[in-house]
Amino acid sequence: MNPAPAFWAPWAWLHGAWAPDVLLRADSQGLWSEVSAGTPAPAHAEHLPGPVLPALVNAHSHAFQRAFVGLAERRETAHDDFWSWRDRMYGVALRITPEQLRVVAEHLYAELLAGGYTHTCEFHYLHHAADCRPHDPHGADALAMSRALAEAAAATGMRLTLLPVLYERAGFTQPALREDQRRFATTVDSVLKLRDGIRAWRLPLVDAGVAVHSLRAVRPASLHGLMQALQGDAAPIHIHVAEQTAEVDECIAATGARPIEWLCREGLLDARWQLVHATHATPAEINAVAQSGAGVVLCPGTEANLGDGMADLPGWLAAGVPLSLGSDSQVTRAWPEELRWLEYGQRLQRRQRNVAAHPGLQPSTAARLFEAVLQGGAAAAAQPSCSLRVGAPADLLLLNSHDAALRGLPLSHLLDGVVFAAPQRPFLRTLVAGRWVPQRDAAAGAAFERVLRSLWPR
């Protein structure tokens, strides 16, 4: 029998600060069984050449959208916004096959692992066949697209929470989906069947919750029915909410309430809920979310790319709402860049510096944001913790402190350097469940290129 993998690092991020001489030991379940600071390096432990950080959860991803990253940055008409981007995104969504999705997702997950994430929550709404004939919800094919994502995760070493999405209609006043949305069609019953099918695989690094596409895409009665069915289930429930001002206006017109206000008013929210974006939230809505225990998933790179608007970061932080990060449309695939965007947006808007820092408590902007999303990411993926502590997933990031961007920085400022002064990803290696993530080979990159060429309009 192989001995339990053990690692010794000169510095490790424990309890929100750097601790020296840390021994970490993983158990056979891929969890940390020992985390001890101030321990001389034992002979049997792998001696790591730099400081280590806990890895983060990527709490919001649509893997297939990696297939047109970099291809939607041109404006050919008078106006371009979220909704015109969405129409172009559907061009890929309607054509991608399970085989193509597996290749795209494998490429993406390898990039995300290199970018400091070891767990991805897939907000997964591509369930039906590419020719738009819905799969038999009781047949094996209903899970073909989910299986493609699980296989990509297994091939790369990514932990995965699959969130099959309830998606019923094209808008608040629309009775059904649009023609180009038919691949997304689900019911409460079919979403629960997808969830159960994923759980029945019993894959070691894969679990399942559910998602609600948005309030505009789901009938209120269905949402209440879903919540009834989820009584006693502790898995996460994710929803896109208040990303666009047009969506907020339509929600008010249809229900008399703003989207987050409506969710609170209906008594739906609890600690299982993750509100994705929540860009347009009033102070009263922020307080109500804080009281519910729900978390918020911020996707700063995508929100900037799509021109969504700016979240009230100081408001969410002050209210103590769990916050996490999502790569969403995949334009950004590393958490240091997401945190940089998150803070820089606030600085530009407020003409202030170090907006997220908390003088007297945590003066480092990067440390305050990193700790926030470390804790919030665990909640988004229904993990007890993602910190380097006993019982947490045995994942970590080995920092390259010899990176040209980080050389000479005092340890006290190293995390600030990673977020604000290191444009490259400064991680040497990524560990998941006690094992180092393998390097990608050239053949995998070539397969991704072939799929991309076949998917983009000729």
Ligand SMILES: [Zn+2]
């Ligand atoms: Zn999304």
